[in-house]
Amino acid sequence: MIKKARIMASRRHKFSKPKSKADTREEISSQIDQFLQQKGEIQQVKMGESGLQDGKYNTSHLGFIEPKKERTPLNDVIVEMQQRNAAKKAPVTPTKPKQPKKKIIYDDFGDPIRWVWEE
Template identity: 70%
Template structure:
């Protein structure tokens, strides 16, 4: 049996019922300013931002790129040329009905 997809309306109703149950059990909702929940001690949490280390020097690999490009543009003599295979062609009469098959090269 296929499980029906939950719609946005179903999700909203479920959340509203959960909030109502929380409030009925004497739960309190704390109001916070927008963006405040992302702050740590009143400042943005920068420990997860990846700019703490100094800039590293890159290793030049121009000779490696040149070797790859050269291999890409040189054709290897080991690959044989593809032989042309005969193709099967259908012959039609004047009314468009098929008559017979013939092989063409």
Template identity: 60%
Template sequence: MVKPKPTKKETRQEIADQIEAFLKSKGEIQQADMGESGLVDGKYNTSHIGFGEPRQERTPLNHVVAEMQKRKTGSNTQAPAIKRRKKVIVYDDFGDPIRWYWEES
């Protein structure tokens, strides 16, 4: 059986209980200025941003894009005519089917 997920009310109550237990055990809450907890030595922590490596050169693919555009527009602007085939049934004098064949149209 799957355990039901706690509701928001239950989660809030659990957090409030944990804070109350911390304060009762002589814990002290320190106030921090807005954004201060994200600073390392008074500066923003940029180690996780990913700009530490030098910029890499990219491989130019202009010729590939040009070839794709050429194929997309194509030298033949019209699509080839689709030959449709139609199934034709041959009936006898009494209206019963004898055979069938494909007719190009």
């Protein structure tokens, strides 16, 4: 009986529920409260200011600053590849020789009489 209780207790703690959004919100708010109790300060900033450096956007991570680069046309290479692929023949699957099938012959009353092999 004691072994069974220990096994059941170990199974209970094996799987835990994933955190819900409410649990996460509660955890974050408790961390904020703890930060404020330790004399921490929260600065108020205007919307969009946190992404600015010296009053300007950080342009080092923007991807569209450089002018558009000229691309090398590869149409002839694509046509060549398509021709090579078309030239490859599809593998021929060998066809099986037809084997005779067993057919039942019935009498007038629907009872089976005999088997006949048909090709």
